[in-house]
Amino acid sequence: MQRSELIQLIGQRQSFLCVGLDTDLAKIPAHLKNESDAVFLFNKAIIDATIDYCVAYKPNLAFYESMGIKGLIQLKKTMDYLHSLDKSVFTIADAKRGDIGNTSQQYAKAFLDQEGDFGFDSMTIAPYMGEDSVTPFTSFPNKWTILLALTSNKGAYDFQYIENKEDGARLFESVLRKSQQWGNPDNMMYVVGATKADMLDSVRAIVPDSFLLVPGVGAQGGSLEEVCRHGLNRDCGLLVNSSRGIIYASNGTDFAQRAAEEAQKLQVTMAKFLSECTNIKH
């Protein structure tokens, strides 16, 4: 999906919500657990219930890999289902990969290749190994790289705030600056955690035009309003993710209906901010 198509989709749905499909067999409703395709059936119900309120889905690979090969078959079924829909959505493999150049090429093929099992639009990448670990993703035609900059967890304080002796830049700022040479706002986004919404000002000072994928709203404590105030640009420039707050809103037979309600609540707030703070109109 091109940047212009993503922005158009955000306008159509009046939403920049990403639903995190972090589906954990231990947490899905009892009536689904014994189905052989439990994870896929859960995902399908969540997708059907929320697609009118969101623009993106983000399965975190860990939740599928933890079930072994069976879990990856559930992920493939989920992706096949998303690709079969008439309604457009942006898909994110939350994989946090990154390796030396020839190995990163294999990871890019694994998740982004349309001929492969998954065919995601984008994937998340860890920056520690630098340029040649990232460019195999940015050079993949018509796909997006979503580079970790500032994460939403406590451990983010261990290294991401270290100040560079040379120029005083914090590590996440060095990642934002340096990576400008590897991609551009048409093929690269950044992960910036919502639990530090005021840090979005520092991020926007370096990447004013880039889309930011913001996890951590809801269960992790981030506020949507704060994220909007600090993060929106004229093209929206945000994808705000919520996982547990939507997909586990209920663990009864009404889970999909409750997921829809939670997604819609966020969408209504997003619509308000889109009209107040961006050039995007309905």
Next chain:
Amino acid sequence: MQRSELIQLIGQRQSFLCVGLDTDLAKIPAHLKNESDAVFLFNKAIIDATIDYCVAYKPNLAFYESMGIKGLIQLKKTMDYLHSLDKSVFTIADAKRGDIGNTSQQYAKAFLDQEGDFGFDSMTIAPYMGEDSVTPFTSFPNKWTILLALTSNKGAYDFQYIENKEDGARLFESVLRKSQQWGNPDNMMYVVGATKADMLDSVRAIVPDSFLLVPGVGAQGGSLEEVCRHGLNRDCGLLVNSSRGIIYASNGTDFAQRAAEEAQKLQVTMAKFLSECTNIKH
């Protein structure tokens, strides 16, 4: 595998060689390519030919994931085969994972759980997200975390050498220091690239007792002798990986025999250094 068992194995085999199973369908011999289990059959032949000269096998996940679910089935068959052998080996999932705490737990389960599809002894982890992204691996009973410190690729210079304004430590040194609080030499190793063998002195100054996994010998240009001189400690403390130099030594029908010869050459050098520089005897 416990640290003492690994050291004992190194003594028995007179080797600290790790063979990287970065098996690429495009590069395996023509006579195997059309087999339905081509990757597994290739791996099995490499394992049978090299196991007497090495102590560890390290499949890089990217090469299996790039083949989709079929590739992971080949990896599972390879791991099942390794587990079925009478001969002991240490296994490393070169996965470079790392995510927020509850997600890293899922990754640990995916690769380390004996009840799961793979049951590796260890896995490689990226440090960017800090403590809670790493401790789910170090707290996994009887398993090892192998944290990226200094990698062997060109991109390592982008961030890993950034000096901390506060104490002058380079980022990889901060990773080595800080991570001492998350694990110990009995459950944590570090990746240190062989292309910078003199940097092993800086690494050993911080982690004198830890095992180091050293990739980059051979195809990536690192010298085994240099790595031994700068990296060995009295318990050996090194696992030196070679991938392409062994598994693709020939792409004819003699590939396994040629792999054995390349592995043995490294083993002979390693035996010499073990007797000269460590307390490990035959």
